[in-house]
Amino acid sequence: MMRSLFCLCWLVICLLSSSCARLLLDPSEVSKEYDFVIVGAGTAGSVLANRLTENPKFNVLVIEAGISDVGVDDLIIPFFALLATPDRPWTWNYTTTLQEGFNNRSIVYPRGRVLGGSSSVNIMVYTRGSSEDYDRFAKVTKDSRWSWKEFQPYLKKPEHFVEPADHHNITGEFNPAVHNFNGPLLVSVAGNIAATDGRVIQTAHDVDEFTFNLDMNSGDILGIGNTQSTIGNSARCSSSVAYLRPVINRRNLDVLIQTQVTKVLHERTINGQPLFNTVEFAQSPTGRRFQVTANKEVILSAGVIGTPQILMLSGIGDSHDLSKLGIKPIINLPSIGKNLSDHPLFASQWVVINNTSTFEDAEQNVTVAAEQLAQYKANGTGPLVQGPSNQIGWLRLPQDSPILKTTPDPSSGPKSAHFELLFSNGYSSFVDAPPSTGRYFSVLNTVASPTSRGTVQLRSTDPFEFPIIDPKLLSTDFDISVMIEGAKSARRFIAASVWDDYVIAPFGIQGGLDTDEKLEQFIRNTTSSEFHPVGTASMSPVGAHWGAVDPDLKLKGVAGLRIVDASVFPFLPAAHPQAAVYGTAELAADIIKASH
Template sequence: MRPFTSQLARIALAAIAVSTNTAYGALYNDASQLPNLKYDFVVIGAGAAGNVIAARLTENPKFSVLLIEAGISDQDVLGIEVPFLAPANLPNSSVTWNYTTTPQTSLNNRALAYSRGRVLGGSTSINLMTYTRGSDDEYDRWAELTGDDSWAWKNLEPFYLKSSRLVPPVDHHSTKGLVDPAVHGFGPVEVSLPGLPTELDGRVVNTSKALGAEFPFNIDIQSGDSVGVGIAQSTIGGGIRSSSSRAYLQPNVNRRNLHVLIENTVTRLVRSGPSHGVPVFKQVEFAPGPSAKRTIVTADKEVILSAGSIGTPQILMLSGIGDSLELKRLGIKPIVNLPDVGQNLQDHPIMSNYWVVNSNNTFDDVLRNTSILNADLAQWNTSKTGLFGNAPANAVALLRIPDDASIFKRVRDPAAGRRSAHFEMIFADGFAATVIPQPATGHFVTINTAVVSPTSVGSVRLASADPFAFPLIDPNFFSTSFDQFAMLSAVKAARAFMAAPPWRGFVVSRFGPVGTAETDEEIIAAARDAIVTIWHPTSTARMSPKHAPWGVVDPQLLVKGASGLRIVDASVMPIIPSAHTSGPTYILAERAAEFIKETWC
């Protein structure tokens, strides 16, 4: 979802300008301040995965870790801390990599804003906070694709339990019957239900229970079966965003064996010599800016690359790891020929569907009236409660296309299994502006529809050998018949849901170009102008069986054809899960931390 209004953006950006680092201990922004230039481990990227790795490795006091982040501190950044202000960080702000895609052929050649987090916490500091771990089937498919049972759910469940925990909603209202505490863990990432129930919540649950099989009620989508309708769970604790920085980094940053360097961009990995005929990458070059002096730091044991599905392949290619022919064309000396680097990019396309509603209680007036907005912000500052202590989404539905649908006569079902969805509906009690701006008057409900088992595949490529130049990002959205059918199915499902009896007298009419489209052809045409990214890129350095000629890393996440280098982030996912990707990334990173400990302890 895009920024709701420029007013929210102004609040968040003003707060960014006065952010401080007061909560952090060993935090540096100048390489000359670092006590050392040699560590046991150098971790690149302080996002969902990097912060997990840094925190878990430094549990061992014998390990020294340097964590390098290109962005600023997240401390006291209001647009990060306040859940409702999350859309103000997107698509472009001073805490994001402000990327743009290449023109998307299947979206009428539109180039989309494609932001990633450039701040402590990475994209977990800027996302919309919806939390879904994915079904058990997702991970069993990873195990099948990699030929390694380590990735099967029965072996990953302990790492899920170790990564997150359920906490009460900020207003402490009863959530009985809306969540199952038994399927949650004991980890540092806080997950909660909304602390300000809206006029949508009861209608969503009642509609699900009334319509039955097409929209099954699911008390908790973290149960292993993610299909169904329920109240949204978000990475929020006590009315504050629970990012990887807040959960993993801040509680541990004062450890003597952890140093964190911010505002420095990794420019390449440096080959530090061969080992048994294999190139070793245990040195990392970085700089605060294009014209600044570059510094090299050394890892005695491993470099762990956690720069995300865009940054990781870019750094690999800049370091001579990738398609040799493409690297030569850019004047980069090839060292390891891995043609899969930067390939297989997948993401979830999403678009907004709007309804005019008969209500004065949606959040629309908050976005139009400065006095109301300031009052809500004051309430959050005082007690962390109210609208601003909650994410914009209140309910979700993860649903499957019927087995007898015509599309399955032409294409194989791309979902991981029957417990995984094809599309998602995300409910917001107001006008969530994406492509078209919020109307000056009226009250609305938004259902964002997303394809969560996409078959479209894109790429990340270097634009040049300049490490400070943005790469060429092509998600290739909406390019397959399945993705188009799935989005069409999602729109029809959303309309059927809103036509159910619990919405009578509340819903007035559909709104906007997607809303006025009637035929299948008209809906697909409107979608080409409405689809944006949900910001879930994965699989650009995917893992594969150890001896497979394809892929970038083996099932232990070690880079093939290299030594001393491991990748831990969403780029290694062999295929995108039908889930919001922060949850699976936390699980993956917890698993990887154990791999590393097993190697070096």
Template sequence: MQHRSIFSPVLLSLLFSLLAQAVLIEKISQIPNVEFDFIIIGGGTAGSVLANRLTENCNTSVLVLEAGPSNIGVLETQIPFLASGLVRPSPYNWNYTTTDQVGLAGRNISYPRGHILGGSSSINWCVYTRGSAEDFDRFAEVSGDSGWSWNKLLRYFKKSEKWRAPADHHNTTGQFDPSVHGFNGLVGVSLAGYPTEIDPLVITATQQLGGEYAYNQDINSGMPLGIGWGTGTVLHGQRSSAATAYLAPKFLERPNLTVLLDVQVSRIIQTANGTTPAFRGVEFRQGNGTLHQITASKEIILSAGTVGTPQILMNSGIGNPADLNAVGVTPIVDLPDVGSNLSDHPVISNPWLVNGNETFETIRRDPKPVFLEWKANKTGPFTDIVLDHIGFGRIPPSLIASPDSAAGPNTPHYEMIITNGLPTFIPLPPSGNFIVLTALVVAPSSRGSVKLRSNNPFDTPLIDPGLLKTDYDKLIMREALKSIKRFSAAPVWSTYILSDAGGLSDAVTDAQLDAYAAANAGTLFHPVGTASMSKKGAPNGVVDPDLRLKKVHGVRVVDASIMPFVPSAHTVASVYAISERAADIIKASY
């Protein structure tokens, strides 16, 4: 499908004058004739962090192989307001499609993953949430490494974060807790940069309802339950991604860092035999061209993401032997959990027609003035992400299963995103103004997989996120929808919300709610788990707690795929923190 911009040709002519092109290598022939210490496969969220931190040592050389193009000059990745529209098919998206989902009434759905420098951090919704402290304490328990606990990882959340005032410099007193944030990192994080008409209504609703909707001053404290102000990866009115933060031009100028764009890796190559084989070679191509090989002197680091990492491992003969033989790939390393344990967040956007005229629809129907303000000053509505407020809740205690899919009693089962209008991925109707309350299952029990479709390493894989596959996940989504209904019935909304515009009001019984969910749910593209970490020496899992690939020398995995459970959060903040710690672990190894 062809990517379509919301901008007219006149506005598009303004796009490419905003930033100068940074120096990045775009041809294989330009790779310096040196031996690289580390080869990082993937210049996404994790790969960008590692490339930056490892090359802080001028004696360490790093090559990054990125499948997508540069992010520089791609305006729609810079404007926070447009963030949600980047999930549509485009050159900056891998444009995957899932297998038919039994929990979604047999539908298959698009599955966005970033195909651009910065990876999914360049095309996500810019929402910054960390999850609960219990999420990470569970990581520590499962891996046997206390370094993955909340208390130990908090300093890495802070290390990655550059908290800054919002674009409008409004008084943020009481909207966040400075003690839990970092101010000296690289990734910009801020509160909403432009007020919306629903902001005071949301706060009033928290006061009227209390309880599960009580105001939470900072949802990033490790205790996210309740409703609070949303935070986004926005710096001075622009998206802050892994590419803009960790691979900014001043870092790309390092002589020991080489970033090669538009190359796709087919497999990693065994370079030594023995009881534990070594894999330090990489095979890749540019376009449909010749296959090339290069070797790392120390390690290959797989940072290709929850889809790309297991695909490359399986194409290399590392995985479940039965699955590999079935598609004609010769097994080399018996590691059956590669590609399994995929978990993700099911999502449903629920719109209501409102009595207001300052919603996103008004902006989208006439974007030019707002765009010109943003271009001139980096202020105005285009500095805002999809939400100003966000909420997290738990299902009633009587319904909680044993074992519970949530990490503990202070961890949410579901999330509510409160949006001042239709996000830009939803087609714009000719008239009307809306509020959207989006429900997510953030503690799913369902598990899916990534598998090879064939022995062609460049064939798209079979992606099964297992959305709403279990009865427990259906129950959580049902309760989330009920919670949204209760929130929308707060007295403050009585004259503002006019009518349901999406059909949720017609779903009254549990069976009707389940049918509504199956017909309308999708994904918020937060997949994790396909190269899960487990205790060192454990027969299950894919990587050890130091993120070394089990049963292999010379390979580490650093990306969202190593998380054994999806945190109750938008995953980018977790990946930044995990990658920062991984960089320290790798440095300490040498």
């Protein structure tokens, strides 16, 4: 209750003050025309709002369905990232269809519905991915702008690498040569040293299967190293914090929140193409529909779920599917809503010596939790300044892996990962709550280069009804084989001698999973998602009869409409994709400014 009152008070103050005069709650205050209308103030949309309004001749409207992120502790305090989703007021509380690969379970599928979008609710890991991922983008699109060499400046441009909250010496924890120190987005290594940090790094040095990687943001990602996160000044640094708040007082920027775009409208043809330059929006299913016109471009940055939903509601998508719902097809683009790709995530836990310091210190003791929060509020230090994982690893299957003999390697190349390991000094799971007693260590693993592909489809013509989301996680032999190997790799990691005086035993029934068959069933029963969906409006070469957008991110066969978010990625990078989204938005901003 107090948090809601704080947010409401902040909004009232902003609306009455010159510094936040352009943040709007009432759609009737929006002008009839702008040069650019950006749909979504998420990771990409906030970047575009900042960069396009650098030109004082452009006026820009951003329409965001969600609320403000200001003053919400769960969106500010780094360790509270795990509390930011699901089923919160600032998330799209989606669920998936029953997943056959999960033994017919449905899972929650939250996305950020707030200023900053999913950058305000993710776990803040900042990894660019393999250089081969971007060279593959360039190859797929036949456009060198997406290659590692040409795209790397846009990956660096957002970043402002800073010292961590505890100001410890980070020599040997990252490579300064591959970073930027004057961008808007604060990035750092962990600002609170966990009891297991040294053991993780020592294992990487001691065991031949694992190698130490000083800095996986160099483009060479294989190995285990220190996690870099979008954390600075002891707080989460989202795209809202980095890009939107600093420019909210620009006279050529309006930001309308708590308002949902229902469709984009086509009223005439230009150069033989339908022009989509009018946006329809409303604040409730039964509320008044408003319209605004973009004189230059409408830019969809509504995310991997929202962008295809808006397009299909507008008559852009698979004509057969649209006709079945009674929507008149205007542009037949069957790729819209297809090619959904995501990282499935599985967690293994071990019981550790009971007197060690783990996440459970605060989770099982309200006094300790209050002390940690007080320390954070007082001086921005302590356990709450860190994300859930201080170390991360990217690895490949063994060369003689049986699945590679029957399935073409889906990774981007020999320097790219098949699976990821995340190390957490406590009980970590995206499926179940932590036990009420005991101390734990977790290793989470994902399929970094998945072959499973899913869909986003309309449930109805009601824009306020969630679409049908079917990521088809773990639906291929390759993906389940990689997940099993990743879990076994985590076991071998913990078997290193450095853990002998720390780890007691696998947690619960995990100690009895002594065959691949038993492990597979446990994985299918407990795996969730890392919530990294991409690909539902993917790039393809100019003139290609597949895909949704050209390499300049203009929607194929349409005038006036561009897409800038993770839906344009033709495949999922072996990375937490926020860094790639920031880079894409920076490139898109330059492309857009150059074309006008």
